Amino acid sequence: MLLSRFNRLFKKIHNTYSYWAYRELQKSGYIIHSSYFIHTNFDFDRTRFRTSGRIIYVDAYYIPEEQSCPICGFTALSKNGHIKKTVKHCTYYTMLFVVTCHIQAYKCQHCHSFFYEKDPFSNPNETLSKESVFIILDKLKQANTTFESIAKDLHISRQNVIDVFDRYVDYSPGELPSILSLDEKHVNKRMTENTYLFIIVDFKNVKIFDIVYSRHKYAIERYFNKIPLEQRKKVLAITMDMWEPYKEVCERYFINAIIAVDSFHVMETINQAMDKIRISVEQKFNLKTENIEDNHIYYYMIKKFKFFFVKELDDIGDNYFYVRKLGARFTKQQILKYLLDIDEKLEKAYYLTAQYREFNKACVRSNCEEELEAILDRFYASGLAPFFEVAKTISTWKKYIINSFVVVPDALTKPKTAIEEPKPRRLSNGAIEGLNAIIEKINLNGNGYSNFYRFRNRCIYVINKDVPIKNTPIKLKKQSK
Ligand SMILES: [Zn+2]
Known part of the structure; x- marks a missing residue:
C-alpha cells in the first residue's frame, strides 16, 4: 500500500519536474541538447523504495525496449545480468533520492558482442541525475545563491555543486562588440596576485564580454593581442576611466575606435x-x-x-x-x-x-x-x-x-512606436555600475573566491543570461576546491 503510494508520488514528482525543466529550458533559450530531458521510462512496478531519514533509496529498472545489436543489428539477444549505477536525484526540496539504476546487459547471439540498454536518467561519469544538474545550473544563475546554499538546499555536498558548475559552464567570448566599456574591479588577493581585475563590457547590450585576471598593461596587451586584427578593427568606440594604461593599449590595438572618457x-x-x-x-x-x-x-x-x-x-x-x-x-x-x-x-x-x-x-x-x-x-x-x-x-x-559627448542610439530602451527612433545615449561607463554591483555581490556572497577562473565564469553566467551549457561536460583534470 505504502509502496504504491510512493510509486505514484515519485512518478508525479518526476513528470512534473521533467515538464517544468523542459519549459524553463525553452524560455531561457539554452543551447542544449533536448535529449537531456527525455522522459525517464522507469518501470515503476519493478522499482523499489527504501527511506532513511530524508534520503529515499530507489532501485530503478527501465521498461525493456526492443533491442538490437549495435554491431550487427541482430535482434536475437540473451540477457546477461545487470550493471548498477547510483546517482543522486535532488529535484525535490525536502528529500534526496539516491537512485540506483539497474541497467540491463545483453549479449548478441550472432556476433557475441556485449552491450547495455540506454540509461537516460544521468550522463556518463555523472554522480547526479540530468534533472538535478539542470536545477543546480538554474539556481546558479541567481547572484544571491552560493555553492554552499545550493548544496544545503539540495542535500548534496558543496563539491558536488562546484563540480557541476565547472563541468557544464565554461564561457568563451564570441566576436568583439562594436562599443566596449572598460573598467576594473577590486578583489581580495586570494583569487589572483592582482587586486584589480580588468572588466570588458559590451556597451550596447550591457553584458560582460570578458573578465581578465589583471588590469596591468602587460596583461591587457596580452589579452588583446590574441584577438585577430580584423576583429579589433570592427570596434568603433571604447569608454573608460582616466587610466593611462587603458588609453595607451586601446590606441595601439583598436585603430578604428574613438576613445571616450567616462x-x-x-x-x-x-x-x-x-x-x-x-x-x-x-x-x-x-x-x-x-x-x-x-x-x-x-x-x-x-x-x-x-x-x-x-x-x-x-x-x-x-x-x-x-x-x-x-x-x-x-x-x-x-x-x-x-x-x-x-x-x-x-x-x-x-x-x-x-x-x-x-x-x-x-x-x-x-x-x-x-x-x-x-x-x-x-x-x-x-x-x-x-x-x-x-x-x-x-x-x-x-x-x-x-x-564622451558623442551619442549612439540606445539599443536597450525600446522605442514605443515603430517610427520613433531609439533614445540617444552618450558614450559612458554608466551601464557598468550595475554590473559591478552584481560582481561585488557574488564576490561577497562567495566569501572571496579563491579560484579566479571559476569566479569569472560565475559572474558572466549570472550577468549574461545566454551563456551556453555544455552538451558534453568538461572532464575535470584534478579535484579543485
Ligand atoms: Zn551482434
Missing part, C-alpha cells in the same frame, strides 16, 4: 578638488572640541552640509533644514548662501564645480569643445591649487572628454 569619472575628480578646498577652509575654524556642537559655527555648518558643495541645488530636497546649534530652520537657498559667505575660496570653488557640472549636463558635441576651453581657463586662473591640478589632467584628456 564623464562621471571626470566629475568625480572635480568633486575631489572641491572637497580639498572645503576641508582646508573647514580646518581653519576647527576648534578641535570633543563635541561637534561646541565647535566653531563655521566648522559645524560646513561639516554638516558638505553635500551642498558637490550637489546641484535642484537635486537637494525642498524641505526645511533645522540647525540645532542656531535653533532655527532654513531653506536650502539660505543654507547655501550661509556656506558661500564663509570664505571667498569656498565660494569660488563652488562655482567652478557647478560650472563643470552644468557643462557636463547641458552641452552637446557641437558646442562642448569651446565650452570646455572656457572652463579650463577659469580653472587655471582661479588661483586654487586643486583646480589647477584638475585642469592639467583635463587638458591631457580633453580629446577623450569631448568624445
Whole structure:
C-alpha cells in the first residue's frame, strides 16, 4: 500500500519536474541538447523504495525496449545480468533520492558482442541525475545563491555543486562588440596576485564580454593581442576611466575606435578638488572640541552640509533644514548662501564645480569643445591649487572628454512606436555600475573566491543570461576546491 503510494508520488514528482525543466529550458533559450530531458521510462512496478531519514533509496529498472545489436543489428539477444549505477536525484526540496539504476546487459547471439540498454536518467561519469544538474545550473544563475546554499538546499555536498558548475559552464567570448566599456574591479588577493581585475563590457547590450585576471598593461596587451586584427578593427568606440594604461593599449590595438572618457569619472575628480578646498577652509575654524556642537559655527555648518558643495541645488530636497546649534530652520537657498559667505575660496570653488557640472549636463558635441576651453581657463586662473591640478589632467584628456559627448542610439530602451527612433545615449561607463554591483555581490556572497577562473565564469553566467551549457561536460583534470 505504502509502496504504491510512493510509486505514484515519485512518478508525479518526476513528470512534473521533467515538464517544468523542459519549459524553463525553452524560455531561457539554452543551447542544449533536448535529449537531456527525455522522459525517464522507469518501470515503476519493478522499482523499489527504501527511506532513511530524508534520503529515499530507489532501485530503478527501465521498461525493456526492443533491442538490437549495435554491431550487427541482430535482434536475437540473451540477457546477461545487470550493471548498477547510483546517482543522486535532488529535484525535490525536502528529500534526496539516491537512485540506483539497474541497467540491463545483453549479449548478441550472432556476433557475441556485449552491450547495455540506454540509461537516460544521468550522463556518463555523472554522480547526479540530468534533472538535478539542470536545477543546480538554474539556481546558479541567481547572484544571491552560493555553492554552499545550493548544496544545503539540495542535500548534496558543496563539491558536488562546484563540480557541476565547472563541468557544464565554461564561457568563451564570441566576436568583439562594436562599443566596449572598460573598467576594473577590486578583489581580495586570494583569487589572483592582482587586486584589480580588468572588466570588458559590451556597451550596447550591457553584458560582460570578458573578465581578465589583471588590469596591468602587460596583461591587457596580452589579452588583446590574441584577438585577430580584423576583429579589433570592427570596434568603433571604447569608454573608460582616466587610466593611462587603458588609453595607451586601446590606441595601439583598436585603430578604428574613438576613445571616450567616462564623464562621471571626470566629475568625480572635480568633486575631489572641491572637497580639498572645503576641508582646508573647514580646518581653519576647527576648534578641535570633543563635541561637534561646541565647535566653531563655521566648522559645524560646513561639516554638516558638505553635500551642498558637490550637489546641484535642484537635486537637494525642498524641505526645511533645522540647525540645532542656531535653533532655527532654513531653506536650502539660505543654507547655501550661509556656506558661500564663509570664505571667498569656498565660494569660488563652488562655482567652478557647478560650472563643470552644468557643462557636463547641458552641452552637446557641437558646442562642448569651446565650452570646455572656457572652463579650463577659469580653472587655471582661479588661483586654487586643486583646480589647477584638475585642469592639467583635463587638458591631457580633453580629446577623450569631448568624445564622451558623442551619442549612439540606445539599443536597450525600446522605442514605443515603430517610427520613433531609439533614445540617444552618450558614450559612458554608466551601464557598468550595475554590473559591478552584481560582481561585488557574488564576490561577497562567495566569501572571496579563491579560484579566479571559476569566479569569472560565475559572474558572466549570472550577468549574461545566454551563456551556453555544455552538451558534453568538461572532464575535470584534478579535484579543485
Ligand atoms: Zn551482434
